[in-house]
Amino acid sequence: MRKAESLTSNQILVKSIVSKEFKEDAANYKNENEYFEFFSASQILKNLNLSNEEISDGIVGGGNDGGCDAIYVLLNGERVTSDMLSGLKVTKGSILELIIIQAKMTMGFSEDAIMKFKTTSENLLPLDCDNKEYEKRYNEDVLDEFKLFRDIITTYITSQIVISIKYFYSTLAANDIHENVINQKDELILKVRGIFPTAKVAFDFVHADELMSYYNKDVDFTGILTLSESPISLGGNDYVALINLSNYFNFIVDNTGKLRYGIFDSNVRDYQGNNSVNSDIANTLSERNTETDFWWLNNGVTIIAEELRPITTKSLEIKNPEVVNGLQTSREIFNYFSKDSGLLDSEKRNILVRIICPKEESSRDKVIFATNNQTSIPKYSLRVTDNIHLQIEGYFKTKGLYYDRRKNYYKNRNKKSSEIIGVPFLAQCLITLVLKQPDYARARPSSLLADNNTYHLLYEASPNLEAYYRVAKTGKIVKNIVDLSEGLERSEKSDILFYVLYAVVSKKMKTTDITFDKLKDFDFETLSDEEINNSKELVYQLYKEEGGNSRVAKSSTFIKKVIDKLNMQQETS
Numbered sequence: 001m002r003k004a005e006s007l008t009s010n011q012i013l014v015k016s017i018v019s020k021e022f023k024e025d026a027a028n029y030k031n032e033n034e035y036f037e038f039f040s041a042s043q044i045l046k047n048l049n050l051s052n053e054e055i056s057d058g059i060v061g062g063g064n065d066g067g068c069d070a071i072y073v074l075l076n077g078e079r080v081t082s083d084m085l086s087g088l089k090v091t092k093g094s095i096l097e098l099i100i101i102q103a104k105m106t107m108g109f110s111e112d113a114i115m116k117f118k119t120t121s122e123n124l125l126p127l128d129c130d131n132k133e134y135e136k137r138y139n140e141d142v143l144d145e146f147k148l149f150r151d152i153i154t155t156y157i158t159s160q161i162v163i164s165i166k167y168f169y170s171t172l173a174a175n176d177i178h179e180n181v182i183n184q185k186d187e188l189i190l191k192v193r194g195i196f197p198t199a200k201v202a203f204d205f206v207h208a209d210e211l212m213s214y215y216n217k218d219v220d221f222t223g224i225l226t227l228s229e230s231p232i233s234l235g236g237n238d239y240v241a242l243i244n245l246s247n248y249f250n251f252i253v254d255n256t257g258k259l260r261y262g263i264f265d266s267n268v269r270d271y272q273g274n275n276s277v278n279s280d281i282a283n284t285l286s287e288r289n290t291e292t293d294f295w296w297l298n299n300g301v302t303i304i305a306e307e308l309r310p311i312t313t314k315s316l317e318i319k320n321p322e323v324v325n326g327l328q329t330s331r332e333i334f335n336y337f338s339k340d341s342g343l344l345d346s347e348k349r350n351i352l353v354r355i356i357c358p359k360e361e362s363s364r365d366k367v368i369f370a371t372n373n374q375t376s377i378p379k380y381s382l383r384v385t386d387n388i389h390l391q392i393e394g395y396f397k398t399k400g401l402y403y404d405r406r407k408n409y410y411k412n413r414n415k416k417s418s419e420i421i422g423v424p425f426l427a428q429c430l431i432t433l434v435l436k437q438p439d440y441a442r443a444r445p446s447s448l449l450a451d452n453n454t455y456h457l458l459y460e461a462s463p464n465l466e467a468y469y470r471v472a473k474t475g476k477i478v479k480n481i482v483d484l485s486e487g488l489e490r491s492e493k494s495d496i497l498f499y500v501l502y503a504v505v506s507k508k509m510k511t512t513d514i515t516f517d518k519l520k521d522f523d524f525e526t527l528s529d530e531e532i533n534n535s536k537e538l539v540y541q542l543y544k545e546e547g548g549n550s551r552v553a554k555s556s557t558f559i560k561k562v563i564d565k566l567n568m569q570q571e572t573s
Helices: 009-024 032-044 052-057 082-087 111-124 140-155 179-195 208-216 245-252 276-286 327-339 361-373 379-383 387-398 423-434 438-443 452-460 465-483 490-509 529-545 558-572
Strands: 070-075 095-103 162-170 200-206 222-226 239-244 301-304 307-312 315-319 322-325 350-356 402-404 420-422
Touching (some): 009 032, 009 465, 032 070, 032 162, 032 200, 095 111, 111 162, 208 387, 245 327, 322 327, 402 423, 420 423, 438 490, 438 558
Parallel strands (some): 301 350, 402 420
Antiparallel strands (some): 239 350, 307 315
């Protein structure tokens, strides 16, 4: 088992999410281990759109479960229960799935778990199995689910059902699986194929990385995009097309008329509100009595698709679309028609849309970077689709803090400003503490992460989610005290802020050598106003002695004077 300090970011992240969500729903679960069964099933079955009740009903773990914590019988993607058996509509070629999940909050995968799968499958999968023979060995829920699976096969044998059996083994393990465990998995698949030779049999090891991938992924969405005219093919499976504004509105909303937020996740900025550009878009939309088409005056939208298929000459089926450029335009279109849905039927104007289906993930990232890089946004914004920032955002949420990867995302969702941490602010705090460069943090707030070496040191070399969280919280606390300081000009507060942060942490730790490893244990909760104000006075006095202006704060030498002063105090204390 891995030691706590050597857990990967995703392992820490999953543990934190499970702990937080368990506390919110503790009345329904005995402990975190039991909740982990529900959590794992929820993530694994995410694309099936099952309700929480359906997922809970499929959990069979406990005494005599045969290694099966959850079992689901599905027909053509819909969960089936025993009371539905006689009334099922089973057409030729229908797909019958048996999904079996084992979920344990361990740090690895064991052979024993798969051996239990093998024994249970050998006993309960054969069509001639008699449940009575195993009543003392397996609990009733396990027996009932396997019986239902067998009964559907025998009852609808003439429908030539396609059988699919899928095993999932979910733990908090890192992405490393022992060869012996893999061999056990292979043996299980062979044994099941021996029982059902034509069945599709699969086994997935669901480790922490996989769980976070499920957790961050929206439910699959396949939409039909109706075009105004036949699209122009760009070669391969890429198109440029004009789309009626009303058809585009219907594409970006769900069946309740709400905006599909998930399709805009790859934008580095969230909706910017009533700025000059958006106001112009809104005004253009309002000018209906004109011969000028909307797309003449607007750059349009770029959509990336996982899969793309022409349905007719004027319609495309798009799986998991992502609007990677055109969020502001899309939001204004949404706002416009949401106010008066009656305008949809009479709308004659069009928007220009590029639909791209990249074959490689690297190509997708290049499109996101290029389409966003053409706009006037801070360079750090182009980093926020990196996995580490997704992890930071997810981890902060478990602590009641919101990492604003996309500017205004949480503001637009009515989160308190005190709960929101911007990408630049966290970077400034990290650069101050870890790299001892508050001057750099003060001088270059918009270009901090454009430097590859700095970015590597802060986010790639040794990322630590707990350290990021504690730095963010400490930074917010210190900033609040400094901002409320009386007798200081605003510019002075800005000049000294990050030096004060460094002094506070250094004095609390009793060292000027601040590292990620030390920061993950930093006790920000016991910081007093007096401690912060003492550090503020220390920094401010030195700052005034050196000239008391931004030149001092932005110089690389001032931090040395602060460190020397801190060292002197520590030696005499």
